[in-house]
Amino acid sequence: MTFDAFIKKYYATTIDYDGAAGVQCVDLAKLYLQTVFDISPFSVGSAKNYYLKFEQYPTFSAKFHKLENTPELVPLKGDLCVWNGIYGGGNGHVAIASGAGDTRRFCSYDVNWNGKAMKLVEHNYNGFLGVLRADDRSPITDGGACYPACDADYYSIADALISVGADGSYTHRRRIAAANDIRDYSGTAEQNTLMLELLKEGVLRKP
Numbered sequence: 001m002t003f004d005a006f007i008k009k010y011y012a013t014t015i016d017y018d019g020a021a022g023v024q025c026v027d028l029a030k031l032y033l034q035t036v037f038d039i040s041p042f043s044v045g046s047a048k049n050y051y052l053k054f055e056q057y058p059t060f061s062a063k064f065h066k067l068e069n070t071p072e073l074v075p076l077k078g079d080l081c082v083w084n085g086i087y088g089g090g091n092g093h094v095a096i097a098s099g100a101g102d103t104r105r106f107c108s109y110d111v112n113w114n115g116k117a118m119k120l121v122e123h124n125y126n127g128f129l130g131v132l133r134a135d136d137r138s139p140i141t142d143g144g145a146c147y148p149a150c151d152a153d154y155y156s157i158a159d160a161l162i163s164v165g166a167d168g169s170y171t172h173r174r175r176i177a178a179a180n181d182i183r184d185y186s187g188t189a190e191q192n193t194l195m196l197e198l199l200k201e202g203v204l205r206k207p
Helices: 003-010 025-037 157-163 170-179 189-201
Strands: 064-068 080-083 093-101 106-110 119-123 128-134
Touching: 003 025, 025 080, 025 093, 025 106, 093 119, 093 189, 157 170, 157 189, 170 189
Parallel strands: none
Antiparallel strands: 064 128, 080 093, 080 128, 093 106, 106 119
């Protein structure tokens, strides 16, 4: 199953994957890893351990790599995002990045965050440990569903889109923004920079 199909299927539903302790954020992570990446579920104890004990889970670390939170880090679509023990009563929190965000805030799909059902949540980086990113991102980018990556030296999103054979007009950029969870697009520098970074990474979804 692809990332997009996974989100479409489970969005707004409650997930109690392991049948223990009710609906927890780790249930979402376990279901995501098995369904999209064929990684059998393993015990982590606390959500924060996905990051803190990453190297102790060989089936996981064989397919993912760990990136710590830095001032430059912005989670990519499909990353597992992990918070420390200031959340979850000391257990931390884990969610799945939507791909929208910047160095001040980002959006993820969360379970057991101000409600049990999966929903899109905007976060800041308070208590954020970092991300676990898939080595093979093809289930996330879904083959041709994303634009090919543009060259790293582009500074204009319009020019960068044209360079990959796409329409760089404002009207089309609004459609692209909506497809990438960039809300209320008005062509601000912040929004265009986010869109450009996604395009450079090859993860900007087509509308």
